Amino acid sequence: MADVPPAPEMNGEPLQSRRGYQLAVLVLIGALLVVALYAQSASERERQLAEADFVAEAEQVVELLRQRLLAYELTAHGGASLFASVDRPSARQWRDYVDGLRLERRSLGLLGLGYAAWLTPQALEALQLEIRASGGGLYRVTPHGARAHYGPVVYLEPETPENLAAIGYDMYTDPARRVAMGASRDRGVARLSAGVRLLQQQHDDPLRPGLLLYMPVYRAGSFPANIPTRRAALQGWVYVPFHVDALVESALAPLRRSLVFRIVDTEDQSVLYADPGYAEVAESRQRLKHGIERELYGRSWRVDFRSAPAAARGLGSPALQATLLAGLLASLMLFAVVWTLARTHSHAQRLAARMSESYRRSESRFRTSMQYSAIGKALLDRHDTVVEANPSLARILGAEPSEIAGTEFGRRLIDPAGAHDEAPDAEGVVRITREVARPDGELRHVQLTYSPVPGDLGSDVVRLVQVEDVTERQRAEAQVHALNRMLELRVAARTRELRQANQELESFAYSISHDLRAPLRTIDGFGRMLAERYRDAIDDAGRDYLARIRAATARMDGLIDALLKMSRLSRGELKRVPLDLSQMAAEIVAELREAEPERKVEVSIAPDLRAHGDAALVRNLLENLVGNAWKFTVGADPARIEIDAERGADGGTVFAVRDNGAGFAQEYAGKLFRPFQRLHSQEEFSGHGIGLASVKRIVDRHGGQVWAEGRPGEGACFRFTLPADAAAE
Known part of the structure; x- marks a missing residue:
């Protein structure tokens, strides 16, 4: 197609576009001239009408003054008539x-x-x-x-x-x-x-x-x-x-006057009367002026009239002003229409030029992408004949680009009939995988993508096929599948080993609970017999030693129970149900008060604390946290425990248990949740060091988090989360 010579330009704008803008300006000037001529003639008519109204009103004022003087004359004449009688x-x-x-x-x-x-x-x-x-x-x-x-x-x-x-x-x-x-x-x-x-x-x-x-x-x-x-x-x-x-x-x-006036006695030039606003407008050229002389009862009066201040602002009536405004708006609208048409024409010309340039660049980009693409590409006509092919397709097929053009593309496929079996997607694109035979006899797996190519009517190109050699990728995928099968076998073996180890741990825990407790019971039994039967034969030091032996035995038995309970936390099915933590905490506090009625502890429980989790485990969690707070506030006066919730940074609910008890140093907070890690001696506060470790394990099973804050002598705060959608169990 022959190139169309561009339109001559002036200052970056096509000459035709500039003529359109000039026409818009001329239209505006012409319309404004018409409005100005109409305004001038209408203003002159309005001025004449206003002047006529002004003179008529002035005559009316003089007549009203004359009539009032006539009423005065009649009043005086009536008095004179009284002297006739x-x-x-x-x-x-x-x-x-x-x-x-x-x-x-x-x-x-x-x-x-x-x-x-x-x-x-x-x-x-x-x-x-x-x-x-x-x-x-x-x-x-x-x-x-x-x-x-x-x-x-x-x-x-x-x-x-x-x-x-x-x-x-x-x-x-x-x-x-x-x-x-x-x-x-x-x-x-x-x-x-x-x-x-x-x-x-x-x-x-x-x-x-x-x-x-x-x-x-x-x-x-x-x-x-x-x-x-x-x-x-x-x-x-x-x-x-x-x-x-x-x-x-x-x-x-x-x-109702729209003018101001003064009354002058012409015989002595004295001013008998002047309206308040008369002096301001007396000499103004913008005011209407009129004078009337009358001979009234032997005196010659001149009444000088001027338009009132309100009427002197302009002679135009509201109707005339509205008409002029409408004419001005119509002129501006006409100018805007012509300007918009000129701008649209200019924009269309620039758009056409950009589209021509864009089409040229798009064609150049398409040719470049065809030539240097690593994926084989070919343009096909409606008979599946190759119109043009790029070098990458020639390398995949093992032939020269000139040898591929003019041949039917489907003949190079091992199963050409299957190329049209797949249904196209919403955009008309078909993706299939086939094999091609190279001239040297090697088979290659290729991924074919057929897509429609929009073009001019009657064009010989209707489709674009992209050919990607996936032979090496398929080989790699086969190797990956083989490795995955091997990994699955190894995971199954490790799972069996882990299950067997868990069974052995359960057996070991059972042995601990039975085999270790038997000697402890024997030691405790003989110690009790010695204390009861030979009390008199043993001195105070001996009785103290027996008491220590029995206390150590009881503590050992408690540690065994705590270990068994903690081991059970990791086993068993987790049953999530809606929980009322407020009610659960109230029940725990009631049990603590019943166990130690002499303790006076202020407990504040926020209402409607809701969560999802295993009822038994969450109760164990609260028992440990509230029990710790109860235990460590024994020296506080007054002792205070708070159980509430707050909004976390991620928008979730964070539950908190606070107390004003003994507290702890913040640098040791990491040791609190480890088994047998104690920050206070047994003589200060009793315990096995398993409770907070159990809390950590319960929270972990629910997929939440737990952390602690505290200061020595100022109390502690334990916070934890129980997400309802936790996946880790």
């Missing part, structure tokens, strides 16, 4: 009228409803006399001084301490109030004052701009036609005082 109402009548208005419940933001009289000095003196005569007390006008006309406050309800303090104040002396009062008098309509400090506000409080709305009252409820007659017929003014912030708060209470 009464020449001048009394203080009680004025109070009843104002109470009927319920100003506090209506939340209009008014401080009260008052009446200021228009008086000459003579009229003022008459008013003072009238008030004093009616029991109202002394009526004083402030500020003091003689003037051509006075405008003092006569009534001001509701009757609060602040309003009472304003009674008698001549408002006509204040320039701002005098302008509004004169304009109202001459025009015959309500007029607003400029911003002033109201009398209800304490002087030490921060300034709160206040306004007063004056409504003229003419005598007999008339309305003169011209200014001179109006001035002559003027009786006084009904007025309403209020703070501007109270006006704004009460007027805009039902409105």
Whole structure:
């Protein structure tokens, strides 16, 4: 097959792959440009809509303020109407009228409803006399001084301490109030004052701009036609005082605002009101701005609006922001798709190149393994004809590789028909052993392995056969079998000898138990007779010697019993059953307490100590360990024995028997489990030195381990294991 020229590369990447990445970047840039254009146009539309909403809301705010001032005008006009029915109402009548208005419940933001009289000095003196005569007390006008006309406050309800303090104040002396009062008098309509400090506000409080709305009252409820007659017929003014912030708060209470504003009196450029956040956003370019001028009751107001801080963060609506985010995500997803396709294409190209190179190297490795393999190999077609053979196969068959190619492989086998009798395994591999005849007449045993060879459709190679010469191996195996048979015969002979030796040992043990005990009984019997019959003829030294003879005889008899018991531990069948070591230890301790009731020993036995083993042997083991602890704690006060279990390093259970008795030096721990090895004298602690050796033999039979730890005078601890699956018995 002709080689395909590789694609041109640039910086290690094929040129086609780089074009794919470039296309992905161009797609991303184009998509982002489309999103940016849409965002710009949508933002402009959103800005226009936001500005329209902003202007509409501003108009609504101004309208609500105007309506609230209209409510103030109607309130003042109602008070003026009272003078049409009464020449001048009394203080009680004025109070009843104002109470009927319920100003506090209506939340209009008014401080009260008052009446200021228009008086000459003579009229003022008459008013003072009238008030004093009616029991109202002394009526004083402030500020003091003689003037051509006075405008003092006569009534001001509701009757609060602040309003009472304003009674008698001549408002006509204040320039701002005098302008509004004169304009109202001459025009015959309500007029607003400029911003002033109201009398209800304490002087030490921060300034709160206040306004007063004056409504003229003419005598007999008339309305003169011209200014001179109006001035002559003027009786006084009904007025309403209020703070501007109270006006704004009460007027805009039902409105949820998204803007901030301030109110400027354009005649004197004074700021009557400003929202708390107005100064922060007043000069910002990112805020919407709008101004509305209105002529309100003789004053010219300009209301400057700015978008509120919350709305100034951006003009985009949530829907627009969501749309832009979706467009951005779509652009990124489109870029990711194109980038992934380009990367996949690049990966496919690299993979194809690697596969071509891998195929070439694999072919080279296969040829090398065929050529230099020590095992004979041959490629076969579907007719079992050799297509190619390696030198090792030629050496096994005793021919040249060229002589093998083109011949039927099965003809070289002694039993060619059997080559296909074996069933293939799951991978289609067949393994058989056959003989081949070399041209020199020598027969060789070979191991044949047939395996299918995957290849292209129409290929002439379908199987690979591997031929391994196993002649020498079979000869060696035959020799090994012969040696094994010899070894088995020797083992059987040694087993018979061992069985015979065990029988002789049992006979010897029987002889010991009978033949050695007879002379011991004789010695003990004659010693007892001497002690009983000739007690008076023997002095104290003789009686002591007889006692020693009898004690040595008894000790010898005990040693013989201990040896017999230890010899029996190695014989007999081991019967494993579940064991309750806690109950077994409790029974042993009860027997020890019964034997020595005078001993006071604290014994702690952990509950539910479970094991598997031979019941008789394990009881013997516990009797020796607990008996040793009982014996060696005779000098301890208090004596204490603990029987419990702990988790071993391998996860198994380790049983332990501890005491606080005499203990032993750790360097002599290895001697404890040997027969007749004692670390204490017979006079200190009695015994034969067989108990711990029996413990070791019992644990060994169960396949476990036993070890000891101790310190002189501090007690000892014996630990052992009883594995349930021990094989050694």
